[in-house]
Amino acid sequence: MDELKPDQVDPSEDSSRPREPMVVIEGVNKHFGDLHVLRDINLTVGKGEVVVILGPSGSGKSTLCRAINRLETVESGTIAVDGNPLPEEGKPLAQLRADVGMVFQSFNLFAHKTIRDNVTLGPIKVRKKSKDEANALADRLLERVGVAEQAEKFPAQLSGGQQQRVAIARSLAMGPKVMLFDEPTSALDPEMVNEVLDVMVGLAKEGMTMIVVTHEMGFARKAADRVVFMADGQVVEVATPDEFFTNPRSDRAKDFLGKILTH
Amino acid sequence: MLDIIEKYPILGAFGMTIYLTFFSAIGALVIGTILAVMRVSPVGVLRRLGSFYVNTVRNTPLTLILVLCSLGLLYILEINLADPKSPTSIVDNNIRWAIVGLAVYHAAFVCEALRSGVNTVPTGQAEAARSIGLTFGQSLREVILPQAFRGAIAPLGSVLIALTKNTTVASIIGVSEASGLMKEIIENETGGLPVFFVFALGFVILTLPVGVFFTSLSRRLAVKR
Numbered sequence: 001m002d003e004l005k006p007d008q009v010d011p012s013e014d015s016s017r018p019r020e021p022m023v024v025i026e027g028v029n030k031h032f033g034d035l036h037v038l039r040d041i042n043l044t045v046g047k048g049e050v051v052v053i054l055g056p057s058g059s060g061k062s063t064l065c066r067a068i069n070r071l072e073t074v075e076s077g078t079i080a081v082d083g084n085p086l087p088e089e090g091k092p093l094a095q096l097r098a099d100v101g102m103v104f105q106s107f108n109l110f111a112h113k114t115i116r117d118n119v120t121l122g123p124i125k126v127r128k129k130s131k132d133e134a135n136a137l138a139d140r141l142l143e144r145v146g147v148a149e150q151a152e153k154f155p156a157q158l159s160g161g162q163q164q165r166v167a168i169a170r171s172l173a174m175g176p177k178v179m180l181f182d183e184p185t186s187a188l189d190p191e192m193v194n195e196v197l198d199v200m201v202g203l204a205k206e207g208m209t210m211i212v213v214t215h216e217m218g219f220a221r222k223a224a225d226r227v228v229f230m231a232d233g234q235v236v237e238v239a240t241p242d243e244f245f246t247n248p249r250s251d252r253a254k255d256f257l258g259k260i261l262t263h
Numbered sequence: 264m265l266d267i268i269e270k271y272p273i274l275g276a277f278g279m280t281i282y283l284t285f286f287s288a289i290g291a292l293v294i295g296t297i298l299a300v301m302r303v304s305p306v307g308v309l310r311r312l313g314s315f316y317v318n319t320v321r322n323t324p325l326t327l328i329l330v331l332c333s334l335g336l337l338y339i340l341e342i343n344l345a346d347p348k349s350p351t352s353i354v355d356n357n358i359r360w361a362i363v364g365l366a367v368y369h370a371a372f373v374c375e376a377l378r379s380g381v382n383t384v385p386t387g388q389a390e391a392a393r394s395i396g397l398t399f400g401q402s403l404r405e406v407i408l409p410q411a412f413r414g415a416i417a418p419l420g421s422v423l424i425a426l427t428k429n430t431t432v433a434s435i436i437g438v439s440e441a442s443g444l445m446k447e448i449i450e451n452e453t454g455g456l457p458v459f460f461v462f463a464l465g466f467v468i469l470t471l472p473v474g475v476f477f478t479s480l481s482r483r484l485a486v487k488r
Contacts, residue, residue: 071390089305091398098396108391111486112410121405122395156487167391174395 019046021083022178022209023068028077030063037063038074039233045178048207052220052241055230056256061213064230065182068211069100082177098126101171101179105186107163109155109170115142116151119170127174134173141169145199161192165199178209185216217260221245229253267452268461276444277465283361283430283440284469288423290366295373299411300403302374303381313374321371325364325432332364333357333436353437361433365426372422380415381407385488413484420477424470441465 023045030038037060066072119138123129145165204223227244229237301313345355392402434443445462
């Protein structure tokens with residue numbers, strides 16, 4: 001993967017949107033019963049861009065993240081990944097999901113498989129790689145996220161931070177075009193948050209397109225090209241991290257930041 | 264007492280019980296797995312078919328199902344499962360139809376046991392499987408069912424024990440398994456009670472280890488989360 005080019009570090013040009021779009025969300029709506037969780041969402045994420053979605057709980061940020069690989073269906077509007085609208089069901093949807101990595105809050109490693117087998121399952125079954133190829137790939141990726149010694153163990157034998165890094169390796173093994181992170185550090189003990197964030201920052205630096213739902217403001221400042229602030233199912237504010245944290249425009253964002261940054 | 268036991272092929276009768284149990288268990292496992300897959304599939308028609316099967320078969324007495332197999336399918340519709348010209352065709356037909364009936368009946372319980380196993384698998388497992396691009400079938404085969412079977416071992420053991428004892432119903436369609444022989448001995452000989460206890464003991468010897476084995480298996484194979 002390429003090193004991050006200097007002109008990509010400066011997100012202030014983002015309004016002119018120099019990047020090719022990777023994920024395009026247009027007019028998306030969704031209800032959970034009476035609750036309007038996504039209200040007319042429009043968002044474009046460029047290739048190689050790191051977008052952090054912030055917002056109070058219940059603001060719809062996780063739902064939006066999950067909608068991008070159709071773990072949640074939407075009622076209206078379109079979502080396209082790399083120019084392809086999300087297919088309804090079946091094989092085409094599975095193929096699209098293979099290109100979209102997803103990291104969950106609760107890791108969701110396959111509990112009955114070893115760490116290595118967790119990583120090789122997708123490459124073997126979906127990418128039709130040979131077992132040897134897949135094992136080599138898995139070992140390389142596990143090395144990279146720093147859990148190579150654990151390859152023979154089962155998920156329950158690993159710490160939360162290690163499990164989450166394996167989950168990232170499992171997604172990377174598919175060679176995804178974009179990675180979704182749904183509160184990847186929210187279920188972790190505090191001392192394990194950084195080991196996961198370090199891996200994510202590394203990915204961001206290498207130019208991976210990332211959409212990250214998180215409460216880690218430090219990560220947003222360090223790695224994000226843009227911050228998307230959501231509240232009550234709406235995108236309230238889109239800004240560079242600098243702008244957003246130092247000079248939020250909306251009252252909702254000011255209120256939110258006031259609550260979390262005072263400690 | 265001993266002379267009575269020696270006069271009759273008791274071991275052979277229990278052998279038939281084991282034979283019936285073994286083959287109907289395999290049949291029930293196969294049909295039950297298919298039913299369970301249907302009941303968790305995203306296709307509405309399959310789901311409804313699966314629930315229809317389970318609700319119908321589970322709520323029909325086994326005796327009725329075996330009589331249907333024997334009288335209805337074998338004698339009225341003349342569906343032979345054995346070569347009708349062979350000298351043992353009647354016996355073979357009865358045994359095979361008993362296996363079919365037992366398998367069909369217990370498949371409904373296997374299905375429900377497996378479904379309870381599927382419920383032990385957190386939804387996140389299925390979401391993770393889908394999100395790496397596995398199709399529905401692949402997610403089932405690679406991720407959901409292996410964990411569901413492990414979660415269903417204990418209830419599957421209960422089904423197997425019930426199946427072992429339910430093979431006694433096959434005697435009503437003329438399969439000479441253990442309980443059929445017991446009836447015969449009690450009718451022909453004196454001393455009904457001891458004979459009864461011998462056969463009861465036989466079933467305990469068959470099923471007790473099954474229960475112990477399945478309990479330890481479920482503990483050993485349990486998926487650690």
